[in-house]
Amino acid sequence: MTTRPYHHGHLRDTLLVEAERTLREDGIEGLSLRDLARQAGVSHAAPRRHFADRQALLDALAETGFLRLGDQVTAAVAGAGPDYEARMHAMATAYVRFATHDSALLDLMFARKNSGESAALTEGSTRLFTAVGDLIHQGQRAGLLPPGDPDRLRLLLAATLQGIATLVISGRVPGAQADALVTDAVALFTGKPAR
Secondary structure (H helix, E strand, C coil), X not given: CCCCCCCCCCHHHHHHHHHHHHHHHHCHHHCCHHHHHXXXXXXXXXXXXXXXXXXXXXXXXXXXXXXXXXXXXXXXXXXXXXXXXXXXXXXXXXXXXXXHHCHHHHHHHHCCCCCCCCHHHHHHHHHXXXXXXXXXXXXXXXXXXXXXXXXXHHHHHHHHHHHHHHXXXXXXXXXXXXXXXXXXXXHHHHCCCCC
C-alpha cells in the first residue's frame, strides 16, 4: 500500500500548496496539472475534480494569495494599536514583506491572464483593497493624508510599495534597506519628514 502526501479529502489544498511551491521555485511556466498530480501521488486526472484546467488553478492560486495578503495586512493593522502612522507602517511593511517573499505569487495575483475574472478572485482582491482603502479613508478623515480621491491615493500607495518590493527583488536595493524605505514612504504619505 502506498502512502500519499495528502489526507483524504484535502487534495485541493495539497495541490495548491504544491502549485505555490512550484511557482516560487520554477515560475509560472513550471506549473502543470499533470506534474502536480504526480507530486501529490494521484492519477493525472484527479486534479481536474478541483480545477477544470490550468487557468482555474492559476485563478485559485491568485485567490489564495489575495486572501492571505488581505489577512496579513488586516492582522498587521489590528496589531499596530491606535496610532495612525503605526497602522499605516504596519500595513506597508506587511505588503512589502509579502511581495518580496512571494514575488511570483504577487505577479500572478495582479496579472490578467484572461478577460474574465472569477467571483472568488474578485472577492479576494476586494478584501485586500478594502482593508487598504479603509486605512486611507481613516487618514483622510483625521487630516493625516491629503484630501482628494481615496482610490487614486490607494493606487499611488500600492505603486510605491510595489516599487520598493521590485527594487529589493531585483537586487537593486539590499533587502536590509526595505524597512527604511517603507518608513520613508509612510512618512511622505502622512506628511511627516523622512527619517
